[in-house]
Amino acid sequence: MRVARGTARRSRVSCPPAAYGARWEQKRGSVGDVEQGSETTGEKLLVVDDDPFIARLLEIELAAAGYQVRVANDGQQAMDAVAQEPPDLVITDVMMPHVDGFELTRSLRQDPRTATISVIILTARGLSADKLEGFAIGADDYIVKPFDTPELLARVRGVLRRKREMKDESPLTGLPGNNRVQEEIEAKVAGEEDFAMLLVDLDRFKAFNDHYGFPRGDKVIQDLAHLMEDIVDELGGEEGFVGHLGGDDFVVVVSSAAAALVADTIVQRFDASVPGYYDDEDLARGWIEVLNRRGEPQRYEPIALSIGVASTQRRAFAHFAEAMAIATEMKNFTKATPGSSWAIDRRGG
Numbered sequence: 053m054r055v056a057r058g059t060a061r062r063s064r065v066s067c068p069p070a071a072y073g074a075r076w077e078q079k080r081g082s083v084g085d086v087e088q089g090s091e092t093t094g095e096k097l098l099v100v101d102d103d104p105f106i107a108r109l110l111e112i113e114l115a116a117a118g119y120q121v122r123v124a125n126d127g128q129q130a131m132d133a134v135a136q137e138p139p140d141l142v143i144t145d146v147m148m149p150h151v152d153g154f155e156l157t158r159s160l161r162q163d164p165r166t167a168t169i170s171v172i173i174l175t176a177r178g179l180s181a182d183k184l185e186g187f188a189i190g191a192d193d194y195i196v197k198p199f200d201t202p203e204l205l206a207r208v209r210g211v212l213r214r215k216r217e218m219k220d221e222s223p224l225t226g227l228p229g230n231n232r233v234q235e236e237i238e239a240k241v242a243g244e245e246d247f248a249m250l251l252v253d254l255d256r257f258k259a260f261n262d263h264y265g266f267p268r269g270d271k272v273i274q275d276l277a278h279l280m281e282d283i284v285d286e287l288g289g290e291e292g293f294v295g296h297l298g299g300d301d302f303v304v305v306v307s308s309a310a311a312a313l314v315a316d317t318i319v320q321r322f323d324a325s326v327p328g329y330y331d332d333e334d335l336a337r338g339w340i341e342v343l344n345r346r347g348e349p350q351r352y353e354p355i356a357l358s359i360g361v362a363s364t365q366r367r368a369f370a371h372f373a374e375a376m377a378i379a380t381e382m383k384n385f386t387k388a389t390p391g392s393s394w395a396i397d398r399r400g401g
Contacts, residue, residue, distance in 0.1 A: 096139040096140050097140065098124060098143070099122070100127065101144070101145040102125050107123045110123075113204070117205055119208075127151025127159075130142065134160070138166060141211060141212060143208070144156055147175065154186065157189050160190075161190035168215075170215050171190065172193045173195070174195050175195075176197040193210070195207055227277055229297070230298070236293050236295065247291075248361055250306070250311065251359065251361075251376070252303070253359075253360075253387075254357060255387065257300045259342040263352075264329075277294070280302065283314060287310055287317060288306035292310075308363040308365035318359065357394075358389075359395070360379040360386060363398075382396065
C-alpha cells in the first residue's frame, strides 16, 4: 500500500550509500516527535541485514513507528539474538554471509521454540521462484527492494495483526477467542449498532467428558462450533459472528431481529445431534453415571444447551461487561428449564 502523492514524505532504500548519512541525521531529529505523536505498539522486531546503511535506516523508521527494534548483521547473529529474547517479527535480508535469510527462516520454523515468530523476507531478488521459495519455507511476507517506507510499515502492521489474530484463536475450534469477542462487542457498543449477543453454554458437559473421554468431548465442541457457524451464515446475515470463550462457552453475535430465530435454531439442531454422541445402552437408559466431586455415583441426563441473550432492541449497553452480565443472567435463568432452552432479556434499559 502506497501513500498518495503529496500527502506524506516517501523514503526509499534504493538511494546511494552517501545519501544515508543525511537521512540518518534527518530521522534522528524527528524520531522523538514521531514517537510522541504515535501509539507505541511495544512489539519487538529484529532487523537482519549485512548492509549497515539499510539496517540502520530500517531501525530508525521502525523505532519511529513505535516498535522495539534490535539489529543483527547476519543470520548467525540473528539466531543468537532470538535465543536471548524472541522477537514478535524478524525482517531479514536474503543474501548474507554465514547464514542467509532462507536458512535463518528455515531454522526458526524447525525449532518449536521459535516456530511462531513472524518473518518478512527483504531482498533485491524479485524472481517468482525466489518468492515461492521464501513462502515455502514459512515466510509470512516477501518485500522486494527498493520499497517505500509506508509500504514496509503497512506490511509489518499486517503481519503482526495476523499474528495477534492467530494467537487469539481457539486451537480446538479455530474460532476467535476472548479478546476478539470483546473487541467485536465493544466496536458495536461504540458505534451504537443494533445487535444481540447470545451466550451459549453446554449443560452437563463435564460429566459427559468424564464418562466418554476428551476425544469424544472435543468432537461435541467442534461440531457445535460448526453448527453455529452454519446457522449464523444461514440466518444471521453478513455481520454475524461466532466466538469461542473457551471450554464449552461460546458467543454468537447477530442482529436483535434475528436473535430469537438463531437461538431457537441452534437449540433444535443441537438437540437433534445429541443422540449420536451416546452409546446405545446409555441412550436407551436416558442417563450416564459418573462420580461427583464427593466421589459418589450420580446420574446425569444427556447434554443440552442453555443460551442467554442480551439485546439492544430495548436497551443500550455502555460496554462489553454490561452486555455479558445480562447474557449471563439470562443463561443462568434458562438453566432451570429441563433440556435445551434459551431466554432473551426484554427489559428496557
